[in-house]
Amino acid sequence: xxxxxxxxxxxxxxxxxxxxxxxxxxxxxxxxxxxxxxxxxxxxxxxxxxxxxxxxxxxxxxxxxxxxxxxxxxxxxxxxxxxxxxxxxxxxxxxxxxxxxxxxxxxxxxxxxxxxxxxxxxxxxxxxxxxxxxxxxxxxxxxxxxxxxxxxxxxxxxxxxxxxxxxxxxxxxxxxxxxxxxxxxxxxxxxxxxxxxxxxxxxxxxxxx
Numbered sequence: 001x002x003x004x005x006x007x008x009x010x011x012x013x014x015x016x017x018x019x020x021x022x023x024x025x026x027x028x029x030x031x032x033x034x035x036x037x038x039x040x041x042x043x044x045x046x047x048x049x050x051x052x053x054x055x056x057x058x059x060x061x062x063x064x065x066x067x068x069x070x071x072x073x074x075x076x077x078x079x080x081x082x083x084x085x086x087x088x089x090x091x092x093x094x095x096x097x098x099x100x101x102x103x104x105x106x107x108x109x110x111x112x113x114x115x116x117x118x119x120x121x122x123x124x125x126x127x128x129x130x131x132x133x134x135x136x137x138x139x140x141x142x143x144x145x146x147x148x149x150x151x152x153x154x155x156x157x158x159x160x161x162x163x164x165x166x167x168x169x170x171x172x173x174x175x176x177x178x179x180x181x182x183x184x185x186x187x188x189x190x191x192x193x194x195x196x197x198x199x200x201x202x203x204x205x206x207x208x209x
Contacts, residue, residue: 005163006090012170013087019174020182027186038197045196046189052202053192071113078103078110079142082149086166089159100153107153111146114139138177145169 056062062069081103089096100107118139121127148165151157173179195201 002159002163005160005167009086009090009163009167009170012167016170016173020179023174023179024182024186027183028190034194034197036198039199040196040201042193042196045194045201046192048196048202049188049192054188071116074106075110075113075117075142075146078107078113078146078149081106082145083166083169085149086162089163093159097152100149104150104153107146107150111143111150114143114146118143134176137172141169141172141178 052058056066056069082100085096085099085103087096088099118136121131121135121139144165148157148162152159152162169178173181192201
């Protein structure tokens with residue numbers, strides 16, 4: 001039964017990659033043409049956008065809310081590690097199981113962070129007012145993945161359950177808010193490219209121009 005399930009997970013991943021690729025292509029082709037005179041390097045702008053500009057001290061939201069930032073980082077770290085471990089299970093089951101077992105110290109606080117973010121979204125008036133059903137689905141789907149990965153690592157969930165859930169997770173990935181896992185990098189890169197083209201990124205004070 002595991003081999004057909006692994007094929008389904010692989011096909012689900014292929015679907016996610018193709019669907020997200022088409023969405024990225026459509027999004028990047030929809031922006032206005034920049035007719036300004038080139039004043040800098042788009043490549044340097046992108047590099048700055050993904051390095052210096054991402055430092056916590058450069059982001060006001062992080063400086064003002066360091067705990068919330070740390071909670072988000074913790075949850076995302078657990079998700080990335082869980083997905084990588086599941087993909088490893090497809091081709092090297094023993095190694096994937098070992099990675100999940102060793103990841104237990106991270107998975108516990110990562111799941112707690114995800115649940116905290118869900119509770120905060122349901123209780124905070126400002127977040128609740130701007131939330132749509134997909135916001136809750138995305139967080140719950142993420143928490144479900146973390147919970148199953150954690151249960152699998154302690155023998156409380158089967159590999160079959162983890163693979164089925166991962167296949168559904170990949171199938172949903174391009175359809176909802178979880179696609180920000182890809183579009184964060186696309187938007188960040190495009191932002192850096194445009195500001196680099198205009199000579200705004202990197203700023204002279206950064207010493208990278």
